[in-house]
Amino acid sequence: MRAPRSRGSQFYLLQLVAVVAGLTLIALGQWRLGVGGIGLAFVAGALARSVVPIDHTGMLRVRGKAFDIVWMTTLGVALLVLPFLIPNQPG
Template sequence: MSMAQRPRPSIAIHVPFLLVMIVVVIAIVRISQYHWRQGGTLIGAAMVLAAALRAILPSDRAGLIAVRGRAVDTLLYGGLGLVIVFIALSIEGGPLDT
């Protein structure tokens, strides 16, 4: 098959990544408004969302969140997300506290 005859992948396979990135963009906005704890928690939540989507969706529908095997992706995304949420909620003070 030539390059022109290959079927184009559906844009729908990128929806899981888009959902995760929407949460990350909201987190970056909150961090830029000096609500760093909320932003950090949202980044962790985005990772947990990626883990949930990776666990639910088959590999051919997971799009860009499918990097390794399903179990490894789910474990790493979920674990890292929970660690980020824990750290964001447990650190006292803020970046501009003196």
């Protein structure tokens, strides 16, 4: 298996690995940490999308640059805030 050639595809692969790690944490019962990790992955993806040149975006590009950055940032921040908004449940 060959590594992706474009920087954007490499960042996308790292983002995918981080999301899988977050889902694993959620499955193991650490849902706050897992959701926070997924949120960080999306914020990092938005940051990567903002700095990677257009000819190297690869799989990181979905729509236009502004749309990708706004959407990934919004999703990432929402997932980062979510664990703090839900109170601990007894039992």
